[in-house]
Every structure is written in structure tokens, then in C-alpha cells.
Amino acid sequence: MELNNSKIKIKAKNLNVYYGKKQALFDINLDINQKEVTALIGPSGCGKSTFIRCINRMNDVIDICKVEGSVEIDGAEINEKNVDVVTLREKVGMVFQKPNPFPKSIYDNIAYGPIIHGAAENKDQMDNIVETSLKKAALWDEVKDRLNEPGTSLSGGQQQRLCIARALSVNPEVILMDEPCSALDPIATAKIEELIDDLKKSYTIVIVTHSMAQAVRVSQKTGFFHLGKIIEVDSTEKIFKNPANKMTQDYITGRFG
Amino acid sequence: MSGTGHTVKSYEEEMQSLNDNLVMMGSLTENQMADAMAAVIKVDKESVDKIVKNDGKINELRTTIDNQITNVLVKRAPMAIDLRITISTMKISHDLERIGDLAKSVAKKVKPLPVDLPDELIGSLRRLGDLVQKQLKDALDAYLNRSKDKAIEIWKKDEQVDDLTNLAMNEVATYLQKDKKNLEMATHLLFVTKNIERAGDHITNIAESLYYLIEGEYLEGARPKGKPVES
Numbered sequence: 512m513e514l515n516n517s518k519i520k521i522k523a524k525n526l527n528v529y530y531g532k533k534q535a536l537f538d539i540n541l542d543i544n545q546k547e548v549t550a551l552i553g554p555s556g557c558g559k560s561t562f563i564r565c566i567n568r569m570n571d572v573i574d575i576c577k578v579e580g581s582v583e584i585d586g587a588e589i590n591e592k593n594v595d596v597v598t599l600r601e602k603v604g605m606v607f608q609k610p611n612p613f614p615k616s617i618y619d620n621i622a623y624g625p626i627i628h629g630a631a632e633n634k635d636q637m638d639n640i641v642e643t644s645l646k647k648a649a650l651w652d653e654v655k656d657r658l659n660e661p662g663t664s665l666s667g668g669q670q671q672r673l674c675i676a677r678a679l680s681v682n683p684e685v686i687l688m689d690e691p692c693s694a695l696d697p698i699a700t701a702k703i704e705e706l707i708d709d710l711k712k713s714y715t716i717v718i719v720t721h722s723m724a725q726a727v728r729v730s731q732k733t734g735f736f737h738l739g740k741i742i743e744v745d746s747t748e749k750i751f752k753n754p755a756n757k758m759t760q761d762y763i764t765g766r767f768g
Numbered sequence: 769m770s771g772t773g774h775t776v777k778s779y780e781e782e783m784q785s786l787n788d789n790l791v792m793m794g795s796l797t798e799n800q801m802a803d804a805m806a807a808v809i810k811v812d813k814e815s816v817d818k819i820v821k822n823d824g825k826i827n828e829l830r831t832t833i834d835n836q837i838t839n840v841l842v843k844r845a846p847m848a849i850d851l852r853i854t855i856s857t858m859k860i861s862h863d864l865e866r867i868g869d870l871a872k873s874v875a876k877k878v879k880p881l882p883v884d885l886p887d888e889l890i891g892s893l894r895r896l897g898d899l900v901q902k903q904l905k906d907a908l909d910a911y912l913n914r915s916k917d918k919a920i921e922i923w924k925k926d927e928q929v930d931d932l933t934n935l936a937m938n939e940v941a942t943y944l945q946k947d948k949k950n951l952e953m954a955t956h957l958l959f960v961t962k963n964i965e966r967a968g969d970h971i972t973n974i975a976e977s978l979y980y981l982i983e984g985e986y987l988e989g990a991r992p993k994g995k996p997v998e999s
Binding site for chain 1: 774775846848849852983
């Protein structure tokens with residue numbers, strides 16, 4: 512369902528996911544445009560988180576999870592056996608519902624990924640990566656004088672931006688956000704949304720959210736999931752002003768169930 | 769999943785009350801327009817004060833609707849059809865309020881008119897009044913029935929309102945040319961005619977708002993226009 516001339520970054524084709532015998536996703540076909548924000552909405556258990564976890568093969572870590580079908584990034588299939596998942600997750604970063612900084616210093620939280628990927632040759636280069644990542648996540652000014660303090664000493668909103676900075680430190684192309692603001696207060700939420708606005712100039716972002724208002728504010732394209740199926744995908748404006756599908760309308764207007 | 773009411777009952781009640789108030793406002797406006805036209809045609813000066821007074825009720829309802837809409841926007845952040853209903857109701861209520869004002873202005877012009885208004889002056893005016901009242905009734909029915917086709921029909925029919933307005937104005941102008949002493953009466957009648965025509969314009973606005981409510985898109989293209997007044 513391509514809406515404009517934007518380049519497709521991620522293409523899911525006939526994607527089916529099973530947890531044991533239970534099927535969680537049914538024949539998902541969804542194109543995600545490059546350097547845009549795509550919001551995924553739908554009631555709990557509808558498969559939106561399962562879907563984004565297919566984009567960086569996070570479902571691989573669940574034994575009973577079976578993924579069928581195709582997910583392409585820049586035209587290359589990511590489910591091929593020879594794809595290195597560490598490299599894939601470097602390219603496709605993820606931010607979760609609850610901020611989950613490592614029990615390390617602010618500095619080490621950011622440096623962790625680049626060390627694993629051998630991205631810095633010396634301390635100066637690493638300092639530079641840490642500073643740049645924190646600046647991109649709009650956190651630098653708040654933490655530059657306390658880089659050696661634990662990441663967990665930060666406020667919830669700062670911790671979430673630290674996690675975003677951590678994802679950015681390995682130069683990803685795609686950032687997956689699974690309800691990144693659900694544990695944050697309105698001010699911290701506004702800062703993350705401002706950040707998303709800024710990040711979309713350089714990154715492709717997929718965000719799962721339960722807040723309709725947030726989907727309207729941050730995204731250009733919205734997909735509505737229900738019971739593991741994608742019901743409607745369209746421009747965010749169309750979905751929230753005049754959706755084509757009655758089920759979408761019932762959901763976003765609070766007539767569900 | 770059902771497609772019926774909102775899960776939150778109070779939201780459902782708020783939207784229902786908004787609808788009821790708009791319907792009530794429409795009904796009052798229809799009555800005011802009918803009363804104002806009847807007053808002109810019969811030169812019924814006694815009814816004028818009542819018509820002027822009744823306009824207050826329409827204004828009150830508009831204020832009520834404005835407050836209700838502010839509350840819905842703040843409390844519910846309406847989406848999709850609810851958003852379109854909210855926006856359209858606000859616009860339609862403002863158009864109805866303006867139509868009410870125009871009916872009041874029409875009624876006020878009755879007082880200075882001579883009781884023996886010549887028939888040749890009111891033929892087209894009467895037809896214009898009938899047409900605009902019919903347009904208003906159709907617009908309110910179309911709102912109740914959510915009829916897109918009717919909205920388009922009303923929108924296009926304003927051309928006839930324009931044509932009849934021109935005809936009525938020409939009749940007054942011709943009468944005026946016969947005797948300059950008719951100037952004051954003619955001026956009042958020209959205002960009456962123009963006010964009715966403007967009420968017609970507000971009815972086309974209502975049709976446009978209704979179309980947006982139903983379709984989520986704006987009526988496109990230029991509306992047909994009547995012939996200009998011949999000088």
C-alpha cells in the first residue's frame with residue numbers, strides 16, 4: 512500500500528508468525544517508507560509488537576516462535592539463514608516500553624554497542640561517539656557533567672532518551688519503538704516526540720503506540736492491527752479523519768467491544 | 769466488536785445532546801424564517817416584536833452548542849466521524865444563528881412598510897422566500913438523514929435563489945423608477961430581498977458542512993451562480 516513516491520525501506524510480505532500452535536500474525540503485507548514515522552495502533556494482543564519484533568528478528572530468541580514469510584530491508588531478505596542478526600540489530604535499533612539502561616554508567620551505556628561492534632579505535636573516537644549519540648538524543652546538555660554516574664540515576668524520561676542514544680550509537684538506519692512513552696509523564700513524552708520529529712530526518716522509525724493522539728502527532732503513516740491482521744494502512748491524516756474501514760473507525764473513536 | 773455507541777456512555781450522551789440541540793436550533797430557525805416571510809407578505813407589524821424576541825433563543829442555543837463542542841474537544845479529542853460531526857456541528861450552528869439574525873432583520877423591515885404593499889412588488893419576493901424556506905427544510909432533513917445526495921442538490925439549487933433574488937430586485941427597481949416617492953419603501957424591500965438571499969448562502973454553507981461530515985472531503989468545484997442583476 513504505497514502512498515507516495517517515498518522509498519520503501521522495509522517490506523513485509525505474507526508474514527505469518529506462530530507462538531507454538533497459536534498464530535499471532537496472519538499474512539501481513541506492509542510497506543514502511545524510508546525516513547518517515549510509521550505508527551502501528553490496535554488493541555493489546557493484536558500483533559503490533561510481534562510485527563516490529565520481526566523487523567530485527569527479536570522473535571528468534573523465543574524458542575516456540577516461528578516466522579514465515581518475508582521481511583526485506585532495502586530489498587534484502589532478513590530471514591535468510593546467512594544473515595548475521597548482530598549486524599541486523601545494529602542496523603535496526605529498538606527502544607522498549609520501559610526504559611532499560613544497563614546497570615552501568617551513562618558513558619558505558621552508550622559505549623557498549625560501539626565496543627561490541629569495534630566502532631572506535633581509541634578513547635577520543637569513543638568520546639566522540641558518546642557525545643554525538645547523546646546530542647542526537649537531546650540528552651547531552653543534561654548529562655555532560657555526570658557521564659560517570661549510573662544510567663539508572665536518571666529520570667524515566669532521561670533514561671528513555673539514554674536508551675535512544677544507545678540505539679543511535681551504532682549508526683542504525685531503522686529505529687523500532689515499542690510504546691516508548693507509556694511509562695513517561697507528559698513533559699518527558701513531549702521531549703521524546705520532539706526527538707522523534709528530529710530523528711525522522713535521518714532514520715526510518717516504526718512506533719507502536721496506544722495513544723491515538725501520539726500517533727497523529729508523530730507519524731506520517733498509520734497501520735491498524737486487529738487480532739493479528741492488518742485491517743487498514745493509510746496516511747495518518749486519512750486514518751484519523753476519515754478511515755475507510757469501519758473497524759478502524761470503531762477503534763479510533765472508542766466504539767470498540 | 770459492534771459499530772454502535774461509544775464504550776464511554778457519557779461520550780455517547782454528549783454527542784447525542786449536541787445533535788439534539790442542533791436539531792432544535794434548526795427547527796427554531798425554520799420557524800423564524802417562516803414567521804419573518806409571513807410578516808413581510810402580510811405586512812403584519814404586530815408579529816415583529818415576537819420574531820425579534822425569539823431570535824434570542826437561537827443565539828442561546830448557539831452558545832450552548834459552542835460550550836458543548838469545547839467540552840467534547842477537551843475531554844474526548846474526537847477522531848474520525850466524531851471529529852467531523854463536532855466540526856460540522858460548530859459550523860452549521862453558526863450558519864443557523866446567522867440565518868436567524870437575517871430573519872430578524874427581515875422582520876424589522878416590516879414596520880416601516882405601507883400596509884397596502886402593491887402585489888406587483890411581492891410576487892418574486894414571495895417565491896424567493898418559499899424557495900429559501902424549502903432549502904432550509906431540505907438541509908435540515910438532509911442533516912437528519914445524513915444524505916450526501918440531498919446536500920449536493922441543495923448546494924446546486926442556490927443558483928435558483930440567486931436568479932429569484934435578481935428578479936425580485938428588478939421588480940422593486942422598476943417600481944421605484946415609476947415614482948421616486950417610492951424610494952423609502954423600495955430600499956426596505958431591497959434589504960429584505962438581499963437578506964433572504966444571504967440566508968440562502970448560509971444554507972449552502974450548511975450543505976457543504978454536511979457533505980464534509982458524511983464524506984470527509986470538501987465539496988469541490990465552483991457552485992453554479994445565477995445571472996447578475998440587470999441594470
